[in-house]
Amino acid sequence: MNTLLSPDELEARLRAIGAERYHRQHPLHKAMYEGKLTKGQLQAWALNRYYYQAQIPRKDATLLARLPTTELRREWRRRIEDHDGTADSSGGIARWLKLTNGLGLDDEYVTSLKGLLPATLFAVDAYVAFVRDRSILAAIASSLTELFSPTIIGERMEGMLRNYPYISEDTLAYFKPRLTQAPQDSTFALNYVKEHARTPEQQQEVLGALEFKCAILWQLLDALDHAYVEGHIPPGAFVPETP
Template identity: 50%
Template sequence: MSRDEFTARLCAVAADRYHDRHPFNVRMHNGTLTPTELRRWIVNRFHYQRHIPVKDALVLAKLDTPALRRAWLRRIQDHDGEKDGQGGIERWLRLGEAAGIDRARLQSGDDVLPGVRLAVDGYVNFCRLRPRLDAVAASLTELSAPTLMRARVEAFEKHYPWIETDGLAYFRDRIGQGGRDSAEALDLVLDWARTREEQDRAVAALAFKCDVLWSLLDAVEAGGRA
């Protein structure tokens, strides 16, 4: 594929298979989730959020230049923060608190559903075991993230006013971060995937990541502890 054809195929996978189309996410944005369902999602999604810097550390170890490592290190800092009380994980904890979920409960992981654990473990192990091209290509779900985050902020403000607005900081911050990160990762994938086999691997990696996010919502939608 030409560079333009390859880009179009990646963007099509990110658009067509992203979890914004999942029925649970559609209900979330339509404002029909109950407080119990929304809290269940926050609790289980946190299990994914707290593993993002873990998978990024695994990707970082595969990068072979200081410039690449410095750029990818920023992703870890975005989630872990440069010190306590900062970063995306902290902002997700504040989202939980704004929704009435105790911080200690979120951090314990006791309420995480088995299907969510399997999905997250699958993604982390994928990034551990696969080459750098595959691991970076899997992150390209972020091509669709800024649009989703904008819609989510609007939906929460409109339909879930019982959640304190300060708790939505994670979503607001990811609009800019997701756009920046996806652009950087896309450039890397386009440069690294020189053969048709490599391009197909990158597309398959992105489709796998879409399946991870979809499976996570399948588990949450099926129900469990609030």
């Protein structure tokens, strides 16, 4: 039997999941910001992560279509704007292409999704399916990895600028706006789940949703590690030209 947690106890449990399971703990994240990856390995990371970035607005639109109130839909619509951009601003997907481009990959190749690891496809699609099929509470809770992203983004930006001569501030244009967008998003989502998870079952659902999302992000790095660090590239996937 699970007991009912207070909202603050629920938050503490969510933060404990993040401390243990968020991909900040993954060896590939550490290797990346410590400068230990080759350009080919960074290309593979950026190429595969592009698919995650490109599906985020579809994930958010899937949830937007299910949200019952104007207030919730306005909040969620902003997230889609952050990624798809507006008349005045290019948005996260376009900024991600600055990274792949800065690493020497053609936009056309990146957006074709040819060369993607099948594991990336399966994991990202599982995230979109989760948001489509589970409760709105679980779908909102699955976005709570943003609670932990400012730290990882800070480490990544600082480490990559220092350790890889071919990476510039402009190449990393994706990340800087996320340092303000992510806290705004996660504050809303955290307050929402603290207010709406009112039974032990709902609280378990929220905790499970964050574990699920952490597993997605972890698996994206596991698959890259296996293919491009340990050298087991599956048939059909991107093979770097540079080592």
